[in-house]
Amino acid sequence: MSSVLNIKDLQVKIDQKQILQGISLTVKPGEVHAIMGPNGSGKSTLAYTLTGHPAYKVTQGEVKLDKNDLLVMSPDERAQAGLFLAFQHPTEIPGVKVQNFLRQAYRARFEGQKTKQFGSVLAFRKHLEKLAQELQINPELLKRGLNEGFSGGEKKRLEILQMAVLEPKFAILDEIDSGLDIDAIKAVATGIKRNIKKYNTGVLLITHYQRILDYIKPNFVHVIVEGKVVESGDKNLVKKLEADGYQKWS
């Protein structure tokens, strides 16, 4: 059911610029790995590379989700394998209703899997409303265009709703806590924890702040500077970073 993500010596270029310089990480089911590091160090590049964004060229290394070579899979195949990315900057698609978008995403995720029944549009909406309620998301948002006129907090909550709908085996959450007020961080953290508990999801949690890690206890914390993991530790490392910043590596 749940999956292990294995990243070995991952090197990535954008245009001609080397961004990731050999990242190695193993995330087991149910584990939370926090990724921290200064702006521009390659955290989002790692997230986009894992989901198969075509701008990011892997020049060396290997990424496996269980026994599957992720790097030869298309972005759709990766999503079907249970990989999920919550974007740092969620995109707006005016005119595409949230509830329709999520139904499409759900179908795409579970297409061809016999254990899933898609049911009627109405049944899916009921399911969606229940999840929205659990995550304290205003149900009115489900009828609006995707992220159209959403506040920063609403966008991030919607990413978590999407996560709940897609039941990922592995989730990459890129600054899901940035720009959120304290209550929203709590709600988002609760949603993430529920997902981990329900599906034993492995999580890469990219963040700048300690606060979300008070709610979601990371098993490991990694610091990325200039495309490399320069230090790994447990949650005590977060306190050290809060106090000292990243100067020691610059």
Ligand code: ADP
């Ligand atoms: P982080 O998420 O850690 O702040 P990013 O992974 O977004 O950092 O960026 C790492 C570096 O790669 C930065 O120097 C950034 O300017 C560059 N970069 C990221 N995406 C692109 C892109 N699409 N085109 C050109 N350069 C990019």
Ligand code: MG
């Ligand atoms: Mg980023």
